Amino acid sequence: MKNILGISFLKMTIFQKLLIGIIAMLILNLIIAYVGIASVNKLEKTSEIILKESNKYNNLQNLKLTFTELLMPANDYLIHGNRLEIENFEKLDSITRKQLEASKASENDHFNEHFLEEIENIFYEVEALSKKIFELKDPIGNTEGALMMEVMDNNILTIGKKIDILSSSSSSLMSKYINSNQETNLRASRIIIIVMFIIMISLVVGGFYYVKKITKPIENLALTAKKITLGNLESKKPSSYDEIENFSNLFNSMISVLSKTTVSKDYLNSIIHQINETLIITDIDGKILIVNKATLDLLEYKENELIGKSIEKVLLGENKKVQTTLEEETAQNIYNTYYSKSNLVIPVSFSKSFIYDDKNNKTGILYLAFHQTETFGKKQKSAEGASSYKITIKMKGEIPLTNRELEIIKLITADFSSQEIADKLFISIRTVETHRKNIMEKLHTKSVIALVHYAIQNRLVQYN
CATH class of the missing domain: 3.30.450.20 (PAS domain)
Structure with a gap:
């Protein structure tokens, strides 16, 4: 399976490979965006809960303080007997009611709602005892008033304990969500850093790979061209499946044409070194x-x-x-x-x-x-x-050969046999031999080496 995928990837064009790379980068960036958006949404929800619990905690602390202050007008009335304390009590009573209602409205936990109901019942009891104290005609040193005041103190202590329990619950909940926010931030940061690292590595490695895939075929073509300039017409370009393929095919076609029309360097050198x-x-x-x-x-x-x-x-x-x-x-x-x-x-x-x-x-x-x-x-x-x-060099312009004889001398210097020449020109081997004889007579030679000399001097063949 891996081999099939590897071959399929190699047969892709440069554009297709770049497109895959771009899509991969987009996917990684979408992962970063998704993690960021999900983290922000989670932080927003937990922040709302933390804010709500913070307000609830503050209300409970204010309620506890107000309950403590609610005892003071009745206590002062038993000490001084001042009727103005009744107005102070009514003000504090009104404030306590509002805060108690606010705490009940912000609470959505059934257990905590039950606690607030108990606090509310105790509040009504404290309120009733305070009114009885204010109805005493001789409050100073009154034993009955002192007993009622003691009961009120115990009730306020009970309320304080219940409020502490509720406050502790809110505080624990806030700590839980604060820790959750920190974990969310840490997790999102790690994911983003890892994905960014993958993107950077992909850009470096992928960039190097793509540049190599583009430049390697060009380097191979340059090497092939160098071999051709040295006379090696058997060189072929390496296989490729991308946009360079078209250029490489044209390059191979050029080599094929040159192979048919150009005398190889090795062949010509072998003839040159045989000359006496x-x-x-x-x-x-x-x-x-x-x-x-x-x-x-x-x-x-x-x-x-x-x-x-x-x-x-x-x-x-x-x-x-x-x-x-x-x-x-x-x-x-x-x-x-x-x-x-x-x-x-x-x-x-x-x-x-x-x-x-x-x-x-x-x-x-x-x-x-x-x-x-x-x-x-x-x-x-x-x-x-x-x-x-032994060899007479004919000067440029002195070409006493017919067009057919010129064709044949080109093929002779390219090392074609008489039969191969006949097949190529669609004539009989006897006709080829006749032309060969006429060429030798016209150039006053019996040597193929002399024919090569003649062909080079008169540009009948190209020498690479």
């Missing part, structure tokens, strides 16, 4: 790009000692100051000298021609030379020596 004559190819500035084995053997150099160096290292040595031919000149089978690594002067039959691109711009220079064992003293001798030269 010395061959050097430079760029337009004279930096050596290619030397064949015959050149290395003749000049006593290793390949890495010449590649990238100036052609003057071979043509001038340490003695000559001026080349035999000027930079813009071509030459064919003229007398010249090469200089070996040990600065030995080597007489050669020398040819030089330019290599052109499709836009007729010079892209390189081809030097071909045949080592002469005798010293040339005269131009006539030089011409006679040139007659032994």
Whole structure:
């Protein structure tokens, strides 16, 4: 199951993968929002309960204080006999009634409501005893009044105890909900911190992953392009299932076209190294790009000692100051000298021609030379020596071949057999052999190597 999911994910496009990442981020943010909203709602409810219990607690404490003050007018009346204490009692009695009603209205617990009813009954008893005291004609030192006052004191003490029980209940309830609020805050904070941490890790890891998934195929394509520039036309782009796939397919198509129209470097190098004559190819500035084995053997150099160096290292040595031919000149089978690594002067039959691109711009220079064992003293001798030269380099513009012959020479230099050429051009193998014979006669050669030389000089094939 995991393998199936992994393959399905790999086959998704970059857009689909990014969409999944965005949806995941939205889900995590929704979790944070939900936790925040749920926590706020819970805190709001518990805060209302805490506020209600706080008001109830304050009412009970005020009620307890009022009950204590309710005894004072009757007590003062028994001591001083002042009738003004009756008015004070009535005021306190009215305040006590209101506070008792407020406590009853704010209470919703059945047990606590029963307690308040008991307190209310005691209050009525205290109220009745106070009125009896105020009805005494001789209150000062009155024994009956003193006994009633003692009963009232006991009743107020009982009321105080019951109010303390109710207050303790409210206080416990407030503590419970305060602790609940703290736990809610702590839990919400932890969840939010964890989710935020997951979001940050996802952004870092996911961002790195997506950037890698985008840049890796591009790096692979760049590597493939580099291999192609080095002549490896068998290189193919790696598999991909995203938007880069279209570009990669076009890249593969280009490689396929180049494979059909371009002579591979390895194949051409193998032909070049089979040539008995010395061959050097430079760029337009004279930096050596290619030397064949015959050149290395003749000049006593290793390949890495010449590649990238100036052609003057071979043509001038340490003695000559001026080349035999000027930079813009071509030459064919003229007398010249090469200089070996040990600065030995080597007489050669020398040819030089330019290599052109499709836009007729010079892209390189081809030097071909045949080592002469005798010293040339005269131009006539030089011409006679040139007659032994095995490969004649046809100059640009001297293409005495028909269009069909040009097609065939391209395929010959691409290492196609006669049968393969016949199949490709939909002609008989006999016709191919006839064309091959005519080409050899027109170019005065019997060597495939000479055909490759001819094809390069006249831009019939591209060399990578």
